[in-house]
Amino acid sequence: MIGDPSGRSDTRPMLTPEQIAANVGTYAGQVFKLLDPDRTELLYNSQWLGEFSGTDLIQLASKHTVQQLLQRRDFSNRINESRPLSVAELIYPLLVGYDSVHLKTDIELGGTDQLFNFVASRTIQGAYGQTSEVVLTLPLLEGTDGVRKMSKSLGNAIGVTDEPFDMYGKIMSISDPLMVKYFELLSDVPVDEFDSIKESMERGTANPMHYKQQLARELVGRYHGLEAAVDAEKQFNKVHRRRKSPEYIEQTQVLYSSEADLGIIGVLRLSGRASSNGEARRLLQQGGVRIDGDIVKDFNYSLKPEDGTILQVGKRYFRELKFKKE
Numbered sequence: 001m002i003g004d005p006s007g008r009s010d011t012r013p014m015l016t017p018e019q020i021a022a023n024v025g026t027y028a029g030q031v032f033k034l035l036d037p038d039r040t041e042l043l044y045n046s047q048w049l050g051e052f053s054g055t056d057l058i059q060l061a062s063k064h065t066v067q068q069l070l071q072r073r074d075f076s077n078r079i080n081e082s083r084p085l086s087v088a089e090l091i092y093p094l095l096v097g098y099d100s101v102h103l104k105t106d107i108e109l110g111g112t113d114q115l116f117n118f119v120a121s122r123t124i125q126g127a128y129g130q131t132s133e134v135v136l137t138l139p140l141l142e143g144t145d146g147v148r149k150m151s152k153s154l155g156n157a158i159g160v161t162d163e164p165f166d167m168y169g170k171i172m173s174i175s176d177p178l179m180v181k182y183f184e185l186l187s188d189v190p191v192d193e194f195d196s197i198k199e200s201m202e203r204g205t206a207n208p209m210h211y212k213q214q215l216a217r218e219l220v221g222r223y224h225g226l227e228a229a230v231d232a233e234k235q236f237n238k239v240h241r242r243r244k245s246p247e248y249i250e251q252t253q254v255l256y257s258s259e260a261d262l263g264i265i266g267v268l269r270l271s272g273r274a275s276s277n278g279e280a281r282r283l284l285q286q287g288g289v290r291i292d293g294d295i296v297k298d299f300n301y302s303l304k305p306e307d308g309t310i311l312q313v314g315k316r317y318f319r320e321l322k323f324k325k326e
Contacts, residue, residue, distance in 0.1 A: 002014070002089065002092050005074060006074065006116070007087040021288025024216065030159070033161070034160075045099050048099075057070055060098055061094060064094055064127075065122060068120075072116050075089075075090070082268065092117075093120035094120065096121060097120045097123065097125070100121040100122075101130060105128055107136065108136070112138070114137070118133075122135065138185075139181075139185060139324050141185055144157075144173055146177075155269065160223050164228040165232045165236065171216040171220075173238075174212070176208045179211060182198065187215060207294055214284065216229075216232075217233055246297070250318070250319055252311075254324070255326050256271045256324075259302070261297075261302045262302050262304070262323075263302050263303075264280070264301040264303065266304070272318065273313050273319070283299050290312040293312070305322070305323035307323060
């Protein structure tokens with residue numbers, strides 16, 4: 001009903017029971033993509049807070065001080081700037097703390113923006129004679145704008161219930177530095193593989209597009225299945241290439257005998273664009289070579305033999321590559 005005041009510069013409107021029920025349905029649909037519903041207990045704190053008497057509320061309020069509440073930057077800023085701060089918002093951390101008391105919580109998990117509420121929970125548990133819970137905080141994930149915390153209300157969210165193509169496209173739209181953070185917080189790649197991705201990105205030897213595609217396939221596959229992820233990638237590549245390329249592109253067949261021929265230098269030669277390895281290196285150094293719209297400068301860059309790959313050299317040379325193994 002109150003809504004978490006964390007990070008807010010104004011008072012949230014009170015929600016009706018009908019609005020709460022609708023929100024809960026949305027939240028459950030999202031969280032049960034991650035948790036097994038048969039092993040998860042979904043509780044409503046109205047079951048115990050709804051029974052609170054005036055005496056109960058006074059007793060709870062006596063467990064915390066106004067000074068402790070005003071240490072919250074959100075609250076002190078609004079007071080200093082003469083912006084409204086309701087008493088309901090002030091007691092929000094106390095009610096959250098009583099949830100932990102009622103549930104006898106051992107561990108609470110959440111984002112770093114919840115730390116004030118978590119500390120209040122530990123304090124209130126102690127005041128009620130319980131062992132204070134252990135708190136685990138996680139970094140906040142910036143949204144597609146790369147600046148603000150991911151939030152549906154800010155229009156920068158990638159939802160776990162988004163359609164595969166939409167989810168794939170949003171992931172592909174994030175910046176390169178943010179992509180590394182997404183790998184760290186969201187991907188299941190082994191640590192040594194993540195370290196290699198991070199290092200190659202920092203050194204500028206990687207093609208960010210390929211890593212984003214890897215991440216997008218993994219995340220779409222997690223929520224929609226591998227087949228949907230592959231289809232979303234094909235659809236994205238088709239739209240992406242069409243947007244960046246001329247309406248008509250001449251096709252060129254690349255005959256290769258081994259994976260070694262698929263290095264970027266070899267492809268430039270096999271496609272007929274470069275007559276020698278030296279010319280291919282010069283084109284790469286000049287930043288004039290693009291694969292599917294992304295600049296390639298790494299001499300060791302390798303292509304996958306995927307028909308439809310767009311090779312661009314300079315502003316006018318475009319070829320749609322078709323691969324055939326000899």
